[in-house]
Amino acid sequence: MVKICCIGAGYVGGPTMAVIALKCPSIEVAVVDISVSRIAAWNSDQLPIYEPGLDDVVKQCRGRNLFFSTDVEKHVCEADIVFVSVNTPTKTRGLGAGKAADLTYWESAARMIADVSKSDKIVVEKSTVPVKTAEAIEKILTHNGKGIKFQILSNPEFLAEGTAIEDLFKPDRVLIGGRETPEGQKAIQALKDVYAHWVPEDRILTTNLWSAELSKLAANAFLAQRISSVNAMSALCEATGANVKQVSFAVGTDSRIGPKFLNASVGFGGSCFQKDILNLVYICECNGLPEVAEYWKQVIKINDYQKGRFVNRVVASMFNTVANKKIAILGFAFKKDTGDTRETPAIDVMNKFDWDHPIHLQPMSPSTVKQVSVVWDAYAATKDAHGLCILTEWDEFRNLDYQKIFDNMQKPAFVFDGRNIVDVDKLREIGFIVYSIGKPLDPWLKDMPAVA
Ligand code: NAD
Ligand code: UDX
Secondary structure, three states, rough: OOOOOOOOOOHHHHHHHHHHHOOOOOOEEEEOOHHHHHHHHHHHOOOOOOOOOHHHHHHHHOOOOOOEEEEHHHHHHOEEEEEEEOOOOOOOOOOOOOEOOOOOOHHHHHHHHHOOOOOOOEEEEEOOOOOOOHHHHHHHHHHHHHOOOOOEOOOOOOOOOHHHHHHOOOOOOOOEOOOOHHHHHHHHHHHHHOOOOOOOHHHHHEEEHHHHHHHHHHHHHHHHHHHHHHHHHHHHHHHOOOHHHHHHHHHHHHOOOOOOOOOOOOOOOOOHHHHHHHHHHHHHHHHHHHHHHHHHHHHHHHHHHHHHHHHHHHHOOOOOOOHHHHHEEEEOOOOOOOOOOOHHHHHHHHHOOOOOOOOOOOOOEEEHHHHHHEEEOOHHHHHHOOEEEEEEHHHHHOOOOOOHHHHHHOOOOEEEEEOOOOHHHHHHHHHOOOEEEOOOOOOHHHOOOOOO
16 A cells, blocks of 8 residues: 655645545555644544545545554555655745745755665655756755765645645646656656546656756746736726726737636735745746846736825725725635735735724634724624725625615715625615726725825
């Protein structure tokens, strides 16, 4: 029986390994983590992450061929294939601070693998890492491995949160990079055999190590660039009377461009896009390519501009101040169908408001932090509010009783839709002053220009 161990039981390690265990009953999968509470949650009925379909997959295989454990060393020692899916955040200090990937967790995992291994192993980079990381990992393993042979593979993960299980069941592609030596090719084949249990062979791409590592950064950069492109257009739409939804649709019907990922928004968030682009920018700079670095930096600049532009619209519309006003924030996660709030645009938007004054959040656990109170219910959040901001596109916000909300708000009542999910005409009929990203402006907003 092949044994797999995955170091890191997070948003990637947990769901990915659960799906491997489900699809490969002949493989034993252990997911290990240094976080005792995370592992306890994986072993409970309340999983540590919310992801549609995940509970079901875990229930089917946990205790059968899927195990969650804090005994990292034991499971690494016993495994044939070790996935490393630890976090790789942006460095906050030292060389490359604010841009480079912090590989501390990765390096410590690699040193531990070298330390505890007693048999040859395939080590798989699942985390998103800078191109050429495999070379560094190889050095750590071979210099500390006491003669044990390690093959390093790059197998970046392309799942998106909120659709992780769907993405893992039917991936657009699985990418495996390895050394072009006979041993490297044998290792690639071993990992291919795992995925081949459910992924059609033509969707399993194999490349050299550096192409696989760089493809992950490139894919995220391209995706984020599309959002910044449509968000840049949304500003021009507001200035000209064009409607960004219509423009996106018209542009996306070109088969060379395609319709997906063209939704204008308050800005992209999440733990990946900004971090990975900053990482790409740093790599370009380190390789003497300042023009390329500058090109990708613009994607983040536009994203910051978009968040700032949204806040300016809110403040300018409300007589240039939010002082002594109640603002209801609907949604806090960085996108719908996830509980993840890492790098959510809602944090930046709220930080840009005047913190001397009350801001009301929903939905999170009921608690009160400084000027922020958190409630479960959109109706409670909007009661007596001067304005409401939709910052996550949760389905429930599409179907609220907006008449009831209007009746209970201060007048004039404002809706600022950062996700383009409300029916603007209907809300205007009710009496709201509505701002919806990239849509033709309410006459009220035209009279209150917001300078970005
Ligand atoms: P995460 O923070 O949710 O999980 C990482 C886990 O690794 C944590 O639970 C942490 O305790 C554990 N860990 C850290 N060092 C460890 C060690 N030495 N031994 C054992 N456990 C250790 O992170 P994530 O969102 O799962 O992301 C993991 C990687 O995958 C990152 O490189 C990320 O860029 C990449 N990625 C993430 C996504 C996503 O949607 N979140 C998608 C694709 C790729
Ligand atoms: C992303 C990549 O999609 C995934 O392939 C990679 O593995 C990890 O990073 P994720 O961050 O989980 O996934 O979610 P994604 O759906 O890409 O959304 C990222 C952000 O962009 C969210 O804040 C989302 O609301 C925003 N977005 C997305 C838009 O603003 N407009 C769009 O059209 C699409």
